[in-house]
């Protein structure tokens with residue numbers, strides 16, 4: 507989707523001279539904004555892969571901190587301590603934070619009313635296959651109005667728009683009614699830990715805008731994710747030997763017993779897809795997909811085990827009272843057991859399910875003041891943003907679950923994220939920064 511796909515709203519009409527000033531300053535600062543994105547892309551912040559050490563996360567956070575300090579923000583950069591985090595269904599308990607600092611900057615407003623948090627992640631996915639790029643993924647280049655580089659859309663473009671909006675408000679001498687906070691985190695792409703660490707650090711606000719790529723539309727819902735592994739038992743034995751019944755200790759292939767389990771997973775997906783209670787105005791139904799399968803030990807043996815990994819996407823309405831997926835876990839395990847009980851082996855040896863991470867779903871009302879503020883700001887710039895449900899997860903779900911209603915709004919298209927020749931429209935960068943600045947003025951205005 508490009509800007510041209512967004513229905514034109516009313517002609518541009520800002521409300522006062524301060525708003526006019528900041529909108530014009532950002533338009534005039536287009537090249538500075540491009541330089542800022544270029545600098546952010548120049549830091550290698552490829553997300554952790556579980557084995558490598560931190561890269562340039564600290565350098566990037568300190569660069570952002572210096573810029574925001576220079577316009578008078580109070581900047582806090584800290585390396586989280588795992589002990590302070592408590593147990594979380596969202597993140598591993600043994601995460602090493604060395605070299606992965608988080609940042610929060612605060613521009614104090616005139617009163618404590620209505621604080622707004624602008625948030626984004628600085629980690630990016632790997633640039634591989636690097637040789638396939640038309641330009642160096644870490645050296646941003648602009649071609650035909652598009653800025654190319656790893657993270658251009660997801661989401662160093664959005665982070666730059668947040669920073670530039672904040673800087674421009676200060677340079678224009680605009681003091682907000684309430685506090686404006688800016689938060690840049692690591693570990694969104696890998697685990698969602700940066701957002702969890704930010705909350706554990708005590709960061710709070712009345713609302714949040716996550717500048718992930720939405721092509722300037724407004725994301726107000728997303729699904730949660732669960733990662734079940736199904737373990738199926740077999741009974742080892744020589745593949746060529748005639749086997750007695752398993753009750754007489756004959757061999758059983760765990761891989762063959764995976765067949766009814768796979769069928770059960772597909773039936774659950776179809777059930778969720780078709781049931782009225784699994785429909786949502788902005789999101790597709792919950793779904794479950796088999797993602798990997800591993801089984802067998804030897805070419806001439808019955809497999810004595812088979813593991814099936816799945817990915818579950820679940821709707822906000824399927825979440826438990828805490829906002830997480832424990833009810834879905836229960837439903838999934840019971841469904842498997844019921845659906846496979848017709849097989850005597852599986853009835854006697856029910857598949858076991860283990861779970862790793864759970865990232866929560868989230869949704870906010872279209873009537874939230876932060877939604878209205880961004881819609882109004884876009885309309886003042888002559889644009890209409892569409893409300894939609896994100897088909898990607900983002901840190902806003904963590905913040906919404908913690909009581910900070912979070913809207914997703916930013917430059918670039920999610921279809922460009924994680925791809926070779928990732929790019930963002932420079933026009934959208936400018937409009938995103940203008941929108942964020944106007945939305946901050948209006949949201950933080952004392953009521």
Ligand SMILES: [Zn+2]
Nearest residue numbers: 627660661718
């Ligand atoms: Zn992202």
